[in-house]
Amino acid sequence: MSKVLVIGAGGVGSVAVHKMAMNADIFPSITLASRRQFKCDAIAESVKARTGVTIATAEVDADDIDATAALIRQVGATHVVNLALPYQDLTIMEACLKTGAHYLDTANYEPRDEAKFEYHWQWAYQDRFKDAGLMALLGSGFDPGVTSVFTTWLKKHHFERIDTLDILDCNGGDHGQHFATNFNPEINIREVTAVARHWENGDWVETPPMSVKQNFDFEGVGPKTMYLMYHEEIESLKTHLPEIGRIRFWMTFGDAYIQHLTVLQNVGMTRIDPVIYEGREIVPLQFLKAVLPEPSSLGETTKGKTNIGVIATGLGRDGKEKTLYLYNICDHEDAYAETGNQAVSYTTGVPAMIGTAMMVTGTWSGKGVFNMEQMDPDPFMDMLNRHGLPWQVKELDAPLEF
Template sequence: MSKVLIVGAGGVGGVVTHKCAQHPEVFSEICLASRNEAKCKAIAEQLPRPIQTAQVDADSVEALVALIESFKPDILIHVALPYQDLTIMEACLQTGVPYLDTANYEHPDEAKFEYKEQWAFQDRYARAGAMATLGCGFDPGMTNIYCAYGQKNLFDEIHRIDILDANGGDHGYPFATNFNPEINIREITANGRYWEKGEWVETPPLAEKRKFDFDGIGEKDMYLLYHEELESLSQNIKGLERIRFWMTFSEKYITHLKVLENVGMTRIEPIKVEGVEISPLQFLKQVLPDPASLGPRTKGKTNIGVILDGIKDGKRRKVYIYNICDHEQCYEEVQSQAISYTTGVPAVTGAMLMLQGIWKGEGVYNVEQLDPDPFMERIGEMGLPWQMVELDPDQDPLA
């Protein structure tokens, strides 16, 4: 019986709140907080049990500490903006509350994300006897745990990892993003990047393209991106020689994105419009559909997983571990599309393991540094069952 404070009332925050509410034996009291408390109250009205709501400025350590001291949670789940990772980590450190998030810190004024600032909390968290778990969504999150599970149970050494993220859903709009448009577009328009033989290799945005036949979805075009889990996995998987991340996009999506980029709408530098400063990308976010509104419109499935290639008992081995998630089933359960669902469910599962003392430690941890087995045992019943397929080690499925 524990109290959970959830910060962030967007699409993922809604899923996290619903899933916590489904498990009163673990989450006996819930408080959902956001800058806009009306969004929290709207989510609360959907639930079968009462929860508390609160208004909080997650950019303010002082405001966060005041809320934490008032509600006295046993854990804080951060699913607000990644710009707010550092203030929320600081507030948790000052109050001794365990912290969990789903995305690494992103610089508000620069299209750049990295773990450096969050890893810098390591010594202070360790000295305080506190625990912070980073990147416990799907990717990052489940993909990291798939890799950790492979390292612990399937391989003696993993040499190559390819992370594949496919969304076969259709929301009916000409162009919309499935999570925060500002974060999503910054990620896609940045240079591609992958890790090979101890070095980072950069590519122009969306320059590397492959086809892959996804179970439950079919053949899709996918593009090489830089994604945050590459930073931690390149350090934590022993014997690793190369790791890449791929995401699918339709031709229509790519065309819209290029037009927006060509006319300057993806820029993050502020411009002045009638005396008011705003970045074109922040303006674009306001006119695009809210990702939290896509649930009732979206049909189809997602398929996200990892291909692990390495050595077991002196022989080459290659496996594909993945999850298929249905957008309509997600909406029926928690009024969300599958992108938010696949992020929110791992966060709740990780919080459960922390509260129950199964995941424990003093310091800052990426999820692949924790025991993957209890997570893999529980995640199916939480709503994200996984499958594993043996692949021919001599064939390259991405060729």
């Protein structure tokens, strides 16, 4: 019998265990752990009230390999789902190797002292996981995650060759706050303020953060301004689908968000290096995180929809050039009604559950470290439709003009 240990009690962890409990035939044993057990207990109460399923809770410092390994052994976990911070990916992977547990996460490792989003740290575990007979599945969120599955599904069913790929992430929700982030503020702001990079003609093209923008009319949301950013799935997609000549990632931001972020940058509040305050070191961005609204608290007030998808242009299986747009629209209020969390958490937590289901059932299997685009997309796409993230595909009249 599979036993799943979920580490991380934020909004994504909450959605994932709610959805696992709704599929008790696949997940008969669920434990939720984090540094603060009371957060796990609160989620467990919600899971019990909404689904009737009892999940176990525990406390763990995921920065501590031995403590994490001890918990894995204690609960007898066969699969560890890492929904904690990206800083902890490597320690949790080490704990899995010590205990013989399979591993899944939703975001690639990054060091605390540098906003550097690269897979090489985790890809370096390939031989160790392979030799141990274990599987590590990286990036089973929405982006990365579903967007990679979208791409491979399009390639499998519609394209002989994909030439260009654009990933479009639009959050059209309004939470009523002057400034707040819809997932971990520290991780969100590190991403947004990093140098933008996209892949084109076999090389990286860098541009200053938030310096390239385009307007796009998102179904269910309306016209929005989206900004060119770097996102980790570009690295894995260009590695595993090298035929794609250009890969770009776009994310929407409102004017108020940009204005607040600009001021915070200008006064040094987004710095990730420590400063001395009253005789002790503090990291400004971590202090900012402490005073901003907790993302998991935004669900009750957030209205509107998200629209996330990919636009691919290339040679179709009919021998003609074509452009296809594959996307999901998720409603914040619907997500909150089902799990008590807003759609940004929902669109990451549901794919985390599905990716884990793929592994637990043996639908996806392998020995080593894998990215989502290396797996058969069809069963994952089927589960998206059945578990709250239905998708649709349409052909565009022409490639994107930008």
